[in-house]
Amino acid sequence: MRILALEFPPVSHLFDWPTIWFDGTPLAVNKTVLIYLAATAATMVLFGLAGRTRESLVPVGVQHVAESGVNFIENSVVMQTIGPDGKRFMPFLTSMFFFILFSNITEVIPFIQFPANSRMAIPITLALLVWVIYNVVGVKSQGVFGYLKNSLFPPGVPKVLYVIVTPIELVSTFVVRPFSLAIRLWANMVAGHLLLVTFAILTATLWDFFYVPAALPFLMLIAMTAFEILVSVLQAFIFTILTAVYIGGSMHPEH
Amino acid sequence: MARTTLRLLAALGVAAAALAVAAGPAWAAGETIGGCVIEQVHYVEAEYGSLDALDKKALEKFEDDLEGCVEAPSPILPELDEIIWGGLAFVILFAFMWWKGFPAVKRAMDARSEKIRADLDAADTAKADAMRTKSEYEAQLADAKTAAAAIIDEARVQADQLRQDLQARAETDIAEQRSRAAADIESSRRQAIDDLRGEVAAIAVGAAERVVGASLDADVHRSLIDGYIDDVAGAGTNGTNGNGG
Numbered sequence: 001m002r003i004l005a006l007e008f009p010p011v012s013h014l015f016d017w018p019t020i021w022f023d024g025t026p027l028a029v030n031k032t033v034l035i036y037l038a039a040t041a042a043t044m045v046l047f048g049l050a051g052r053t054r055e056s057l058v059p060v061g062v063q064h065v066a067e068s069g070v071n072f073i074e075n076s077v078v079m080q081t082i083g084p085d086g087k088r089f090m091p092f093l094t095s096m097f098f099f100i101l102f103s104n105i106t107e108v109i110p111f112i113q114f115p116a117n118s119r120m121a122i123p124i125t126l127a128l129l130v131w132v133i134y135n136v137v138g139v140k141s142q143g144v145f146g147y148l149k150n151s152l153f154p155p156g157v158p159k160v161l162y163v164i165v166t167p168i169e170l171v172s173t174f175v176v177r178p179f180s181l182a183i184r185l186w187a188n189m190v191a192g193h194l195l196l197v198t199f200a201i202l203t204a205t206l207w208d209f210f211y212v213p214a215a216l217p218f219l220m221l222i223a224m225t226a227f228e229i230l231v232s233v234l235q236a237f238i239f240t241i242l243t244a245v246y247i248g249g250s251m252h253p254e255h
Numbered sequence: 256m257a258r259t260t261l262r263l264l265a266a267l268g269v270a271a272a273a274l275a276v277a278a279g280p281a282w283a284a285g286e287t288i289g290g291c292v293i294e295q296v297h298y299v300e301a302e303y304g305s306l307d308a309l310d311k312k313a314l315e316k317f318e319d320d321l322e323g324c325v326e327a328p329s330p331i332l333p334e335l336d337e338i339i340w341g342g343l344a345f346v347i348l349f350a351f352m353w354w355k356g357f358p359a360v361k362r363a364m365d366a367r368s369e370k371i372r373a374d375l376d377a378a379d380t381a382k383a384d385a386m387r388t389k390s391e392y393e394a395q396l397a398d399a400k401t402a403a404a405a406i407i408d409e410a411r412v413q414a415d416q417l418r419q420d421l422q423a424r425a426e427t428d429i430a431e432q433r434s435r436a437a438a439d440i441e442s443s444r445r446q447a448i449d450d451l452r453g454e455v456a457a458i459a460v461g462a463a464e465r466v467v468g469a470s471l472d473a474d475v476h477r478s479l480i481d482g483y484i485d486d487v488a489g490a491g492t493n494g495t496n497g498n499g500g
Binding site: 010015016019022025026027028030032033036037039040043044047048050051052053056057059063066067070071091092094095096098099116119120121122124125126183186190 | 362
């Protein structure tokens with residue numbers, strides 16, 4: 001489509017990649033799938049190498065990256081939201097953080113330049129998985145009735161307000177949460193990708209006419225690329241810490 | 256500072272160059288509407304020879320395919336193939352992390368923490384040992400100083416005792432020597448008196464013989480002279496004692 005003399009591709013064409021293998025089957029492979037697989041492989045290689053590295057007093061290289069990630073998840077996510085009980089969720093939360101991070105960061109990697117989480121598949125899949133986990137944890141920790149009671153009738157609220165609060169909590173806890181979790185991640189990555197594409201097209205188009213004005217959108221492209229690195233990390237962190245908050249709320253309703 | 260700035264500028268330059276070279280694929284995702292239409296036309300021409308050869312059913316399908324080129328897929332609806340692959344990828348990752356990846360890294364971290372803790376404990380123990388050894392050395396040093404002071408005091412006492420003994424012995428020796436000297440003097444005096452008495456007697460006898468000739472007996476003269484000398488000596492002694500008294 002043409003906007004102000006700029007030829008923009010349709011928005012959907014920025015995200016819908018053609019099939020590479022197994023076209024027409026439920027196992028069709030496209031660029032998004034390849035990024036998911038690469039994110040899995042990268043995380044496995046990172047932790048595999050870090051686990052094989054000889055013990056040293058000062059960790060370096062991949063060992064440093066992996067251990068920093070584990071420390072970060074443990075101290076800034078689990079201990080802040082769940083407490084020591086939450087350490088058994090460390091493998092799950094660590095996997096989730098690195099998987100989302102590596103799926104996001106491809107947005108700024110040259111020749112890939114596409115965040116896989118700007119597709120809804122993984123955000124909604126992980127969000128539904130989180131929904132299942134925190135509900136199961138809540139039922140196991142408090143029992144079915146205790147969990148429903150604490151979720152729908154929060155303690156400390158005047159009883160008359162339950163008329164308003166309970167329906168809100170019902171929708172919020174059991175319906176909206178997974179979708180808000182998924183859409184937050186998805187929308188941020190979509191917006192970031194659109195921003196980068198916009199400045200890239202602007203730069204390319206201006207470059208065809210005048211070299212000098214192209215510098216401005218190009219500088220913005222560099223700045224937004226740096227910003228998207230931050231967004232990629234931040235969104236992985238937010239998804240992970242909200243997951244921990246939901247699990248912690250199910251385990252310890254008094255908090 | 257300047258080195259860091261240069262590195263940052265170099266990194267910025269590399270990033271900018273990478274972006275400039277690789278920006279194309281950013282919006283090259285998927286197919287364009289025109290490309291899709293052309294692809295459909297090529298497909299029909301390959302299958303049927305020309306568009307005119309399409310029957311009604313094939314034409315309807317062709318129209319649906321062309322509309323499919325224009326229709327934008329909903330960006331918010333997840334694709335089944337991506338859910339399957341993405342879900343499978345995450346399950347594999349989680350299984351690996353739960354089974355091996357996370358425990359290995361965590362084990363290494365715990366081992367390091369344990370090593371650091373053990374090293375700190377060992378350092379504390381070594382420090383305590385060093386402090387204890389230092390205390391022992393200080394105690395031994397204090398004991399040695401006390402012993403040295405005692406030895407010095409004892410030596411001083413012994414030296415005083417020795418000095419007093421030597422002094423007493425010297426005084427005794429001096430007294431003995433003095434009394435012995437006095438005795439010797441007395442003995443010499445007596446000997447001198449005896450010798451003098453003999454010589455004086457001989458001289459007196461000789462002189463008397465010369466005066467009175469040979470009339471006098473020598474033995475008588477001697478007894479007379481001895482008596483005289485004794486009188487003189489007794490008078491001398493009495494006179495001395497009298498002076499001293």
